Amino acid sequence: MPPKPAKAKTFQDLILTLQNYWAAQGCLILQPYDNEMGAGTFHPATTLRALGPRPWNAAYVQPSRRPTDGRYGENPNRLQHYYQYQVILKPAPANVLDLYLGSIREIGLDPALHDIRFVEDDWESPTLGAAGLGWEVWCDGMEITQFTYFQQVGGIECDPVCAEITYGLERLAMYVQNVEFVYDLAFNDQFRYGEVFHQNEVEFSTYNFERADTEMLFQHFKDAEKQCQALLDDDRKLPLPSYDQCIKASHAFNLLQARGVISVTERAAYIGRVRALAQACCQAWLQSPQGAYTPRFSDKGHG
Amino acid sequence: MPELLLELFCEEIPARMQVGGARDLERLMVGALSDRGLMFEGIKAFSGPRRLTLSIVGLPAQQKDVREELKGPKVDAPAAAIEGFLKKTGLAREQLTVQSSPKGDVYIALIERAGRDTATVLAEVIPEIMAKLPWPKSMRWVPGEAVRWVRPLRGIVATFDGELVPLSFAGVESGRTTLGHRFLNQGAIEVRRFEDYEAALKKAHVLIDAEERAAIILADAKTAAFAVGLELIPDEGLLAEVAGLAEWPVVYVGAIEDQFMDVPAEILQTSMRTHQKYFALRDPKTGKMANKFAVVANMIAQDGGKEIVAGNERVLRARLSDAKFFWDEDRKRTLASRVDDLKGIVFHAKLGTQAERVARIERLAGEIAAKIGADVEKAQSAARLAKADLTTGVVGEFPELQGVMGRYYARHDKEDEAVADAIRDHYRPVGPSDAVPTDKVAIAVALADKLDQLISFFSVGEKPTGSGDPFALRRAALGVIRILLQGISIGSSLRLNLREVGVNEEVLSFFGDRLEVALKDQKVRPDLIKAVFALGNEDDFVRLYLRVGELQAFLGTDDGKNLLAGYKRAANILKAEEKKDGTFVGKVDEGLLPEPADKALHAALANAISAIGPALDKEDFAGAMRAMAALRGPVDGFFESVKVNADDTRLRENRLHLLAGLRAALHRVADFSRIEN
Numbered sequence: 001m002p003p004k005p006a007k008a009k010t011f012q013d014l015i016l017t018l019q020n021y022w023a024a025q026g027c028l029i030l031q032p033y034d035n036e037m038g039a040g041t042f043h044p045a046t047t048l049r050a051l052g053p054r055p056w057n058a059a060y061v062q063p064s065r066r067p068t069d070g071r072y073g074e075n076p077n078r079l080q081h082y083y084q085y086q087v088i089l090k091p092a093p094a095n096v097l098d099l100y101l102g103s104i105r106e107i108g109l110d111p112a113l114h115d116i117r118f119v120e121d122d123w124e125s126p127t128l129g130a131a132g133l134g135w136e137v138w139c140d141g142m143e144i145t146q147f148t149y150f151q152q153v154g155g156i157e158c159d160p161v162c163a164e165i166t167y168g169l170e171r172l173a174m175y176v177q178n179v180e181f182v183y184d185l186a187f188n189d190q191f192r193y194g195e196v197f198h199q200n201e202v203e204f205s206t207y208n209f210e211r212a213d214t215e216m217l218f219q220h221f222k223d224a225e226k227q228c229q230a231l232l233d234d235d236r237k238l239p240l241p242s243y244d245q246c247i248k249a250s251h252a253f254n255l256l257q258a259r260g261v262i263s264v265t266e267r268a269a270y271i272g273r274v275r276a277l278a279q280a281c282c283q284a285w286l287q288s289p290q291g292a293y294t295p296r297f298s299d300k301g302h303g
Numbered sequence: 304m305p306e307l308l309l310e311l312f313c314e315e316i317p318a319r320m321q322v323g324g325a326r327d328l329e330r331l332m333v334g335a336l337s338d339r340g341l342m343f344e345g346i347k348a349f350s351g352p353r354r355l356t357l358s359i360v361g362l363p364a365q366q367k368d369v370r371e372e373l374k375g376p377k378v379d380a381p382a383a384a385i386e387g388f389l390k391k392t393g394l395a396r397e398q399l400t401v402q403s404s405p406k407g408d409v410y411i412a413l414i415e416r417a418g419r420d421t422a423t424v425l426a427e428v429i430p431e432i433m434a435k436l437p438w439p440k441s442m443r444w445v446p447g448e449a450v451r452w453v454r455p456l457r458g459i460v461a462t463f464d465g466e467l468v469p470l471s472f473a474g475v476e477s478g479r480t481t482l483g484h485r486f487l488n489q490g491a492i493e494v495r496r497f498e499d500y501e502a503a504l505k506k507a508h509v510l511i512d513a514e515e516r517a518a519i520i521l522a523d524a525k526t527a528a529f530a531v532g533l534e535l536i537p538d539e540g541l542l543a544e545v546a547g548l549a550e551w552p553v554v555y556v557g558a559i560e561d562q563f564m565d566v567p568a569e570i571l572q573t574s575m576r577t578h579q580k581y582f583a584l585r586d587p588k589t590g591k592m593a594n595k596f597a598v599v600a601n602m603i604a605q606d607g608g609k610e611i612v613a614g615n616e617r618v619l620r621a622r623l624s625d626a627k628f629f630w631d632e633d634r635k636r637t638l639a640s641r642v643d644d645l646k647g648i649v650f651h652a653k654l655g656t657q658a659e660r661v662a663r664i665e666r667l668a669g670e671i672a673a674k675i676g677a678d679v680e681k682a683q684s685a686a687r688l689a690k691a692d693l694t695t696g697v698v699g700e701f702p703e704l705q706g707v708m709g710r711y712y713a714r715h716d717k718e719d720e721a722v723a724d725a726i727r728d729h730y731r732p733v734g735p736s737d738a739v740p741t742d743k744v745a746i747a748v749a750l751a752d753k754l755d756q757l758i759s760f761f762s763v764g765e766k767p768t769g770s771g772d773p774f775a776l777r778r779a780a781l782g783v784i785r786i787l788l789q790g791i792s793i794g795s796s797l798r799l800n801l802r803e804v805g806v807n808e809e810v811l812s813f814f815g816d817r818l819e820v821a822l823k824d825q826k827v828r829p830d831l832i833k834a835v836f837a838l839g840n841e842d843d844f845v846r847l848y849l850r851v852g853e854l855q856a857f858l859g860t861d862d863g864k865n866l867l868a869g870y871k872r873a874a875n876i877l878k879a880e881e882k883k884d885g886t887f888v889g890k891v892d893e894g895l896l897p898e899p900a901d902k903a904l905h906a907a908l909a910n911a912i913s914a915i916g917p918a919l920d921k922e923d924f925a926g927a928m929r930a931m932a933a934l935r936g937p938v939d940g941f942f943e944s945v946k947v948n949a950d951d952t953r954l955r956e957n958r959l960h961l962l963a964g965l966r967a968a969l970h971r972v973a974d975f976s977r978i979e980n
Contacts, residue, residue, distance in 0.1 A: 111486045113610045115600035120317030133442040140614025160446035
């Protein structure tokens with residue numbers, strides 16, 4: 001047994017520990033994508049890079065916005081803005097679960113003291129036309145990670161198959177720090193999470209549920225959809241800017257949902273529209289230089 | 304004799320798929336071996352979170368040699384046919400022999416195949432079986448290959464008589480090493496035979512047998528509960544699931560905070576079960592749920608489980624806080640105030656909203672209550688409130704608590720006790736082992752709920768088919784039957800004519816089929832149900848049951864058996880003669896009964912008919928059977944001493960009318976043509 005490492009004492013320690021760990025495993029350490037999105041999966045480094053033949057190993061933090069989950073800063077663990085740590089390994093190496101468990105040890109959860117289990121949980125994103133098989137990872141009965149082998153993204157079969165590891169950072173930090181109220185987390189040794197983000201939660205809950213201009217959001221959705229389609233039809237072939245518009249449309253839809261102006265029947269139609277954009281972007285990506293790039297044997301590749 | 308050991312090792316298999324996976328592996332292997340002429344003495348399959356294991360003992364070292372003669376085309380057959388035969392057998396024309404047959408000379412091919420080594424056959428068979436194994440859901444992970452398994456396959460152990468069987472599947476080569484527990488064992492384990500495999504894995508903290516794991520969990524959980532003065536609340540489904548989530552199950556006991564003990568036990572238990580897979584415990588003296596739970600971990604922790612218990616308690620606290628929040632919020636509104644919200648919930652696209660459905664059930668419950676002697680007003684208000692809990696937070700979170708929660712909220716609102724109980728019990732019976740409601744108010748609502756379901760779905764053409772019953776109409780029909788027939792053996796009975804509450808002929812016929820299934824356990828003959836039902840879809844199931852019961856008893860007697868034989872003979876004769884002459888209706892000319900046997904049968908028929916009618920009207924089914932029994936002698940005597948098809952045309956017709964009279968008399972009781980011997 002290796003010596004027990006010190007726990008990641010603060011929220012930022014946790015992030016730094018994961019960054020260092022996955023960097024040591026050869027991952028590109030990327031930065032958050034600068035568009036509002038519901039999950040780290042939407043980052044082009046996952047959605048688009050999961051497709052096509054080129055190997056890809058990357059890790060990054062992604063701020064995730066889920067407008068309907070806002071609770072005005074009053075719920076112990078529900079947030080409309082939180083952080084995911086996302087790792088994508090393509091192709092999934094044979095020892096991928098051991099690599100993952102190494103990261104858990106690294107942040108101070110010693111499997112000799114805890115009960116770590118892989119419980120069936122398949123994943124599906126109707127907006128991205130994506131699906132995969134995997135588990136939620138339990139530590140002493142708490143879900144600390146979502147682990148998925150992608151089978152399909154944008155309606156396209158993944159080959160090679162990648163592994164996606166998603167840590168919910170606040171939840172994991174609450175477990176490591178033994179804290180029951182998310183705002184009590186130590187962000188570093190001077191600031192609590194609440195001092196950094198509580199006001200943010202209150203204000204954005206108000207915005208999401210009460211103040212967001214729905215006329216404007218409907219227009220945003222339409223504009224993004226239109227621009228996305230126009231770019232896809234353009235001779236210049238611009239899958240990345242197209243996909244940006246798809247992400248924008250998806251977020252506008254999420255806000256409209258929070259405002260309660262989309263009925264159950266309309267909901268499915270909107271999801272279908274975003275999915276159609278995502279699928280077209282993914283197909284365009286596969287025709288692009290990086291999307292189509294096939295590595296040759298022993299080729300490190302700069303293209 | 305040699306044995307096969309096969310282990311398929313992979314990443315964590317979903318608990319619900321493990322046992323089925325092992326069963327399918329065994330089934331496919333048995334089929335593949337028998338196809339190849341390999342017999343064996345025994346086979347056992349095991350399953351767990353990371354492996355399926357198959358052990359086959361008593362296999363031969365080799366297949367038997369095969370020698371067979373294949374008959375080919377005639378020697379003068381077209382060349383193409385002969386070519387085809389040569390191709391099929393792999394022989395040249397000189398190697399064929401010629402045999403004469405009644406049709407002429409034919410070619411015969413003598414084929415001899417030497418039996419192959421079993422190990423070689425196994426190396427071929429195992430990958431074939433793996434490719435065929437029907438996982439409910441499987442995945443790809445090998446680049447460039449379509450091969451699938453439930454989760455990535457990481458190892459194959461295959462030995463025959465202790466020696467490696469070389470094979471590969473999904474890029475994994477077979478070997479003779481496996482791995483133990485993910486955290487409690489380090490390094491590879493060498494195995495040769497099942498016996499040392501099982502023992503070595505046990506040492507490496509892996510129990511390969513799901514039943515053994517379940518037995519250990521059950522025993523340990525009982526002991527752990529006993530140690531803190533409590534007892535385990537048994538839960539078979541949960542036990543099977545947790546046995547699939549641990550290779551080395553260890554039971555720990557944790558505490559539930561007092562602040563949650565005011566929350567209804569059903570909520571606590573459901574939350575613990577569905578979200579956390581914990582067992583609830585109870586006080587053996589009071590039977591009440593206790594403030595402790597049992598969790599099954601996959602780990603012997605170095606600190607004795609302190610961290611594990613503390614962690615689980617913390618997670619549970621968060622879960623129960625949510626549940627308690629819903630429970631507190633839900634009680635801020637009355638159930639009655641929620642009825643209106645049902646307008647916003649679609650029940651079924653063709654059948655409108657839950658509110659419309661509730662209105663139908665309320666009306667029906669009132670009608671039924673009046674007929675079965677239940678309090679009409681209570682039945683109506685229970686029906687009106689029965690679905691209101693669908694709008695509550697707790698039921699939104701735990702749909703299986705519908706009804707149960709409705710009762711809690713109704714009691715909180717100070718609704719009548721019988722109304723509150725009926726809200727809970729109107730879903731019953733939920734399954735074949737669930738009890739039926741016994742209170743009349745609850746019975747009225749339960750029947751209304753189920754009958755509305757049947758009537759409504761049939762009316763829009765959503766009927767069960769051979770392959771599917773998406774709206775659980777069979778279960779609803781079975782529920783109605785069980786409720787109506789409850790307590791019948793002790794004389795209490797619920798009398799309801801289903802036609803009078805809106806059940807049409809189509810739904811009644813559906814009930815007919817269900818009755819046969821429902822009463823099978825009580826050894827009621829399905830042909831007799833058919834025979835009685837055929838008289839015109841009996842819509843009072845108690846009456847039907849009593850009548851069929853007496854009929855079955857009667858047919859068990861000597862008189863019954865002989866009368867049935869007489870009936871069949873009469874019916875056969877009538878069938879044959881009616882083909883020629885059209886139907887006989889039983890109008891007998893009394894002046895044309897020459898033999899004493901003619902007269903005796905005629906008189907007996909008159910007696911029987913005058914007795915059967917009133918007996919049936921009084922529901923004196925035993926009396927009706929006695930009246931039929933009196934026919935046996937005259938019927939036997941008739942067939943013994945007269946010739947039905949007499950030469951005299953008029954006499955023949957009169958005797959056929961006599962037999963038609965017999966048929967008609969018996970058909971008052973049941974359609975005897977549907978009764979089997």
